[in-house]
Amino acid sequence: MNKNINAEIAVVGGGLTGSILALALAKFGFHICVIEKINYNQLKHFDYDSRTTALAASSKKVLSFINIWKDLEDKIGAINEIRVSDGDSPLYLHFEQDRLVGEPLGFMIENSYLRKILISNLKKNPKIKIISPASIENLNLTNDRAKIKLANRTNIECDLVVAADGKDSFLRNYLNISTFGWEYNQVAIITNIKHQFSHNNIAHERFLEAGPLAILPLKNPNHSSIVWTEKKENANAYLKLNERNFNKELSDKIGSFLGTIETFGGRFNYPLKLQLAEKYISDRFILIGDAAHSIHPIAGQGLNLSIRDISALIDILSFTKKYGLDIGTQKVLEEFQKVRRSDNLLMAATTDILNKLFSNNSFSIKLIRDLGLEITNNIPILKKKFVRHAIGN
Numbered sequence: 001m002n003k004n005i006n007a008e009i010a011v012v013g014g015g016l017t018g019s020i021l022a023l024a025l026a027k028f029g030f031h032i033c034v035i036e037k038i039n040y041n042q043l044k045h046f047d048y049d050s051r052t053t054a055l056a057a058s059s060k061k062v063l064s065f066i067n068i069w070k071d072l073e074d075k076i077g078a079i080n081e082i083r084v085s086d087g088d089s090p091l092y093l094h095f096e097q098d099r100l101v102g103e104p105l106g107f108m109i110e111n112s113y114l115r116k117i118l119i120s121n122l123k124k125n126p127k128i129k130i131i132s133p134a135s136i137e138n139l140n141l142t143n144d145r146a147k148i149k150l151a152n153r154t155n156i157e158c159d160l161v162v163a164a165d166g167k168d169s170f171l172r173n174y175l176n177i178s179t180f181g182w183e184y185n186q187v188a189i190i191t192n193i194k195h196q197f198s199h200n201n202i203a204h205e206r207f208l209e210a211g212p213l214a215i216l217p218l219k220n221p222n223h224s225s226i227v228w229t230e231k232k233e234n235a236n237a238y239l240k241l242n243e244r245n246f247n248k249e250l251s252d253k254i255g256s257f258l259g260t261i262e263t264f265g266g267r268f269n270y271p272l273k274l275q276l277a278e279k280y281i282s283d284r285f286i287l288i289g290d291a292a293h294s295i296h297p298i299a300g301q302g303l304n305l306s307i308r309d310i311s312a313l314i315d316i317l318s319f320t321k322k323y324g325l326d327i328g329t330q331k332v333l334e335e336f337q338k339v340r341r342s343d344n345l346l347m348a349a350t351t352d353i354l355n356k357l358f359s360n361n362s363f364s365i366k367l368i369r370d371l372g373l374e375i376t377n378n379i380p381i382l383k384k385k386f387v388r389h390a391i392g393n
């Protein structure tokens with residue numbers, strides 16, 4: 001039997017971006033339907049997403065707005081200082097908490113925990129209808145209405161479809177929206193470590209020949225999260241090492257400042273690529289999150305960018321709704337695209353250049369970047385700019 005659902009907005013993809021967006025839109029009184037391919041209960045398992053995310057202060061504002069920050073606080077590790085170093089060179093760039101802003105530079109949260117809190121809030125929100133697992137069969141976009149047909153014969157009619165269905169976005173492909181970018185010859189190896197000495201809430205980014213190695217402080221002062229970028233051709237060999245040898249390899253790369261280390265919670269890997277959608281909009285349709293922009297994790301900014309997309313979108317849509325206007329017109333959608341494309345492009349280019357500049361062992365490039373670190377370290381105003389950007393101000 002056919003089932004018909006009416007909503008103001010259909011959010012396709014219930015990952016971190018789609019879930020945060022749905023809760024933010026519901027706060028403004030929108031009726032939302034979230035369509036997720038995978039059974040929602042699976043999404044919160046550690047094995048589904050074992051990563052830890054560095055959230056910027058601007059993201060904290062949005063998560064506070066949707067009333068979930070208080071539930072996360074107990075599990076959050078604060079980043080009060082960031083040290084960037086170049087391989088074995090003693091030079092390092094040093095960012096400290098800006099006392100004027102009075103906030104940590106970032107907040108570390110396990111994705112599985114963030115997902116758990118998001119899902120429980122989505123489920124109890126009367127303005128949100130979750131359809132999962134769901135498979136989209138057809139999307140019909142016209143000037144005055146958007147229609148989605150699911151394989152289980154559910155028809156959804158709405159004013160606007162927002163695709164937050166990830167970097168391999170089904171809807172982006174369905175609408176033939178092209179992308180540009182490239183694969184990095186790199187894989188991110190993710191794990192956690194227990195260490196002898198406290199991390200003192202300092203995040204370290206060590207630039208090694210294969211790519212950056214990030215050591216990020218978790219809530220427990222003797223636990224850190226690792227994002228180890230490795231060349232594609234070597235990653236498998238590292239991933240297959242037994243526990244003892246893997247710990248030894250990682251320990252050699254980290255150095256001795258944390259004392260002895262031991263990995264826990266498994267090892268996971270993510271192939272890396274840069275991918276940017278040529279456009280973010282179509283008739284009654286918006287791309288958001290990784291579906292619109294997938295970038296190198298070198299600066300931990302992918303989800304922070306998506307949350308900035310969400311912030312911009314709720315501003316525009318709530319304003320439009322307040323005046324009783326149609327939220328799906330080209331004028332409204334173009335406003336979103338104009339606001340978000342340039343910021344996303346800038347961050348994508350910055351992370352791409354940083355990765356290329358630092359994953360290179362040529363003598364002259366090493367000299368230039370060591371000079372760059374030295375200069376940046378000695379110019380407070382430049383450092384302040386970096387800090388403000390990192391926290392999303």
Ligand SMILES: Cc1cc2nc3c(=O)[nH]c(=O)nc-3n(C[C@H](O)[C@H](O)[C@H](O)COP(=O)(O)OP(=O)(O)OC[C@H]3O[C@@H](n4cnc5c(N)ncnc54)[C@H](O)[C@@H]3O)c2cc1C
Nearest residue numbers: 013015016017037054165166170289290300301302303304
């Ligand atoms: C190693 C690594 C470390 C990172 N660290 C950080 C960090 O520290 N800070 C930071 O800000 N960012 C970080 N990022 C980036 C961040 O993880 C991503 O930007 C973010 O997870 C993207 O979320 P998303 O919801 O847009 O996409 P996804 O997580 O891909 O979610 C898409 C959702 O859509 C669903 N879906 C797919 N197709 C369909 C369909 N046809 N119908 C319905 N649903 C569908 C999927 O099942 C999924 O649930 C990191 C990324 C990597 C790879």
